[in-house]
Amino acid sequence: MAGIIGYGAYVPRNRIKVEEIAKVWGADAPSYKKGLMLREKSVPSPDQDVITMSVEASRNALARCGIDPSKIGAVYIGSESHPYAVKPSGTVVAEAIGATPDCHCVDFEFACKAGSEAMFVTMGLVDAGAIEYGLAIGADTSQGAPGDALEYSAAAGAAAYIVGKADGVAKVLYTHSFMTDTPDFWRREHMHYPRHAGRFTGEPAYFKHVTGCAKALLEKSGMEPEDFAYAVFHQPNGKFPMRVGKQLGFTKEQIEPGWLSPTLGNTYSGSSPMGLTATLDIAAPGDKIFMVSYGSGAGSDGFVFEVTDELPKMRERAPFTRTQLDEHKNYIDYGTYTKFRKKIRKGE
Amino acid sequence: MRDVAVIGVGMTKWGELWEKSLRDIFVESALEAVNDAGVDKIEAMYVGCMTSGLFVGQEHLGSLLSDYLGMGPIPALRVETACASGGAAFRSAIFDVACGAHDVVLAGGVEKMTDVGGDGATFALSTAADSEYEVYNGVTFPGLYALMAVAHMDKYGTTREQLAAVSVKNHANGSKNPHAQYPFEVDVDRVLNSVMIADPLTILDCSPITDGAAAAIVCPLDKVKDYTKNQPVKVLATAHATDTIALHSRKDIAWLSAVEKAGADAYKQAGLEPKDIDLVEVHDCFTIAEICVIEALGFFERGKGGPSAESGETAIGGRIPVNASGGLKSKGHPVGATGVAQIVEVTKQLRGEADKRQVENAKIGMTQNMGGTGGSSVVHIFGVE
DSSP: OOEEEEEEEEOOSEEEEHHHHHHHHTOOHHHHHHHSOOOEEEEOOTTOOHHHHHHHHHHHHHHHHOOOGGGEEEEEEEOSOOSOSSSOSHHHHHHHHTOOSSOEEEEEOBTBTHHHHHHHHHHHHHHHTSOSEEEEEEEEEOOOOTTSGGGGTBOEEEEEEEEESSOTTEEEEEEEEEEEEEOSEEOOTTOSSOEEOGGGGIIIIIIHHHHHHHHHHHHHHTOOGGGOSEEEEOOSSSHHHHHHHHHHTOOHHHHGGGOOHHHHOBOGGGHHHHHHHHHHTTOOTTOEEEEEOOBTEEEEEEEEEEEOTTHHHHGGGSOOHHHHHHSSOEEOOHHHHHHHTTOSOOOO | OOOEEEEEEEEOOOBOOTTOOHHHHHHHHHHHHHHHHTOSOOOEEEEEOSOHHHHHSOOOHHHHHHHHTTOTTSOEEEEOBTBTHHHHHHHHHHHHHHTTSOSSEEEEEEEEOTTSOHHHHHHHHHTTSOTTTTGGGTOOHHHHHHHHHHHHHHHHOOOHHHHHHHHHHHHHHHTTOTTOSSOOOOOHHHHHTSOEEETTEEGGGBOOOOEEEEEEEEEEGGGHHHHOSSOOEEEEEEEEEEOOSSGGGSSOTTOOHHHHHHHHHHHHHHTOOGGGOSEEEOOOSBHHHHHHHHHHTTSSOTTOOGGGTTTTTTSTTSSSOBOTTOHHHHHOOOHHHHHHHHHHHHHHHHTTOOGGGOOTTOOEEEEEEEETTTTEEEEEEEEOO
């Protein structure tokens, strides 16, 4: 059975508050804060993108496990903001960390579940014996149209996992994937921002798939919510993961450690993978962790992990996710934000 | 003209029915009405629908729905007068039976509103206002009703809390209605502190976007026993009036003339007065609308409707129960279906089948359905022995 050998996260330093965005659009900030449980979100600097954030997160993962990067046999980056439409992000990252040339590399896209998809596939390849180690990354500089509800949540961040045959820091006990054709959120080529179907993104999309995957995973594992120390769900806002968790029978205490969205925002493909990094930062040997991602279109990947004795020995070797999230923050105004996010179109 | 009675009604759960199409929700409700009446045929059909063209890209509903109901080749027709389409479809069915053209006629209403996003729904609904003079200048329905609310508050001292009390009362009633879209209770604080939509109206002053349908079957009163074992609910009056479509063209924007006119005609036809009515279902698309309507129907003096919900006079068990069903606010507002759903509620109340929201000893009930800001209004009165 495959295990997580190393993990790492990266959170950009810039933040913008919900009030700052609402002020510009004449929107009701308290309703966003209360209704969606969002307070602020991360913003990438102009020189940061999915590739640079993936390198940062991967280096943190490598620092923790100390493996020889040339033994990484697969580099998969899940994102919906790959800098190039044609040309992989993964080749740059693999080169930067020293994983080339004997390596399989491909970029993944499945809206917000592309990161967990990369994890799912590397685990399969490791289990099959095709590779010794695989690097799975979920990273996004998420897009949200000016004034759209998404602008309050679309954030930036990355999580990287090195998966190998050994138990590592967390054994992968069970996985499950659940999907249907449900067009709740999409972005076509040449569109700057995604479109979404409003309230349709809730019950028939997020809740149906997260719940469907979670229930199948619980059945497969023969486990109950109380058997887990922690649970991590995809976090399009603060409200959805708490609500779906409680519907499934998990408690606030189980969800809270990996519940980053109120101050991080939605890092799309990075969302639940980053929540898992924050959970691993505090989990104890023997703890079971439940994780279900969600990607529009739509589907969920689910995982059951068990923490090993190795985790406490190596997690101090890289910065904790909460530390990156809570410290060294740089608040920016909406004007700076629009410049950083390249929302200002300059004349030719 | 023959007297007409309602012999069967049908309505299924309303809400965001993502898994169902317009034809599905209509057929479900229509079949429930057919089963309720126990009839084995429908001879003609009228369907109220405001704007299926804009909501789901489908017109020609008469043919579509009689086909899917398995009733083709009967004459079937869509009726439209904005949000009063359902009431107007029912009125058409009454005329059909009254004049002797057919015996068993179905009046239905349907609207499938969630297949478009918020902007699409706002645009579709705005077509019930005056396009050239209201909509193109940027005002939407919440904005128009907010103007009416401000005028009522300014002129009569109606308070923000009194508006909220209408929502509180209707949600309390709706919490007892298994078909309601939002069957939960709210309190005044929650209404006042919910998201501001158009000052002074918050989101809990506004009826929601809903998918839903409703149906009623009518036949000649003297032939009821030929068709059903149900207790007949006699149609005592049917009235329809119009007013200027644009709010700014009215002398008093806090007064609904079409409602007053339709109400007066209905009372005259039935030989009744407001004090004779045991319950009324009114068109509370916004909380202020209920206050204006109950004044125009004569249940409260002009300008005195404000405290109606706060004082408990319009609660179930009050002097005149208003919107025992939960109203548009809690039950939902699939615009074309609303007028028929009001008739479904009054029929159930008069037959004593309204369960936890039953108005005791209800013998005479009224429905008031409205289009736009009151540019049209349809009023019916029903009675049982």
